[in-house]
Amino acid sequence: xxxxxxxxxxxxxxxxxxxxxxxxxxxxxxxxxxxxxxxxxxxxxxxxxxxxxxxxxxxxxxxxxxxxxxxxxxxxxxxxxxxxxxxxxxxxxxxxxxxxxxxxxxxxxxxx
Amino acid sequence: xxxxxxxxxxxxxxxxxxxxxxxxxxxxxxxxxxxxxxxxxxxxxxxxxxxxxxxxxxxxxxxxxxxxxxxxxxxxxxxxxxxxxxxxxxxxxxxxxxxxxxxxxxxxxxxxxxxx
Numbered sequence: 001x002x003x004x005x006x007x008x009x010x011x012x013x014x015x016x017x018x019x020x021x022x023x024x025x026x027x028x029x030x031x032x033x034x035x036x037x038x039x040x041x042x043x044x045x046x047x048x049x050x051x052x053x054x055x056x057x058x059x060x061x062x063x064x065x066x067x068x069x070x071x072x073x074x075x076x077x078x079x080x081x082x083x084x085x086x087x088x089x090x091x092x093x094x095x096x097x098x099x100x101x102x103x104x105x106x107x108x109x110x111x112x
Numbered sequence: 113x114x115x116x117x118x119x120x121x122x123x124x125x126x127x128x129x130x131x132x133x134x135x136x137x138x139x140x141x142x143x144x145x146x147x148x149x150x151x152x153x154x155x156x157x158x159x160x161x162x163x164x165x166x167x168x169x170x171x172x173x174x175x176x177x178x179x180x181x182x183x184x185x186x187x188x189x190x191x192x193x194x195x196x197x198x199x200x201x202x203x204x205x206x207x208x209x210x211x212x213x214x215x216x217x218x219x220x221x222x223x224x225x226x227x228x
Contacts, residue, residue: 004155033215040121042201042218043156058215090155099144099205099214103155 003027004104006091011109013085021076021107023091031094032074033101034058034066036087043090049074078109085111115139116204118219126227131189133222135202138183142204146216147176147187150199159200160187192226199223 004025013019025032031050035043035058045058049068063082068074074093078085088108092101117136125131133147143164148156162169162176162185169176175188189196199221205214 006155009153035218040220042116042118042220043203043216044218045215048215088153092155094214099216100146100158100161101216102158103148105155106153108153 004091004093004102006089006104006107008107009105011107013109013111015111016080017111018080019078019085019109019111021078021089021091021109023074023076023104024072025074025091025093025102025104026072027093027095027102028071029093029095029102030071032068033092033094034064034074034076035090035092036060037090037106038087046076046089078111085109114220115142116202116217116219118200118202118222120222121220122223122225124225124227125192127194128191131187131192131196131224131226133187133189133200133202133224135185135187135219136183137185137204139204139206139217140183141206142217143207144205144214145176145178145185146203146205147174148201148203148218149196150201150221156201189224192224194226194228197224197226 033048034046047066049055065077091104094101146161147159150156203216
């Protein structure tokens with residue numbers, strides 16, 4: 001059955017280490033997105049990709065990198081340059097059109 | 113500069129009554145609005161949407177109203193059920209070039225608690 005998977009559910013890293021969060025979808029959606037959510041705040045867009053081998057920065061792209069080598073996959077790397085990496089990270093995808101975004105279950109990243 | 117605002121961080125209602133969640137926006141280019149429901153440690157689930165050419169959209173117990181002149185939308189849940197207790201986010205998007213994927217701008221969310 002179709003959906004978006006994110007793994008792992010919980011991730012712990014030491015400060016100064018890069019970490020890659022996985023996002024896979026089998027919905028045949030063209031566009032994919034990465035958001036982060038902090039306590040008491042809405043979702044903020046990190047990066048998005050409309051098509052394979054193409055991606056654009058969102059509102060808070062500094063300290064993050066992405067790749068889109070396959071339609072199904074949009075991994076996010078949280079680099080050591082990200083000053084406050086501890087957050088809940090959400091991946092989403094959408095067909096073009098309509099515009100509803102469908103979200104994965106999220107990854108809780110804790111950096112100490 | 114928050115373009116989408118949900119000014120009530122929390123709302124409590126009795127089971128069976130109406131829940132009204134509000135959202136204001138500032139960007140007049142927004143032409144599509146969505147409501148999502150989110151449980152802790154899970155991804156948001158799409159609930160209902162409305163295009164700016166409409167002022168009302170209904171889906172079962174959920175109705176979204178859009179007042180373009182006031183740049184205000186609201187989500188009505190009738191009747192409210194304990195299972196509706198969650199954080200509700202409104203989101204908005206602006207028209208891009210034809211066929212391009214749209215970005216969503218989210219509000220900060222309202223925690224709805226439905227009391228049995």
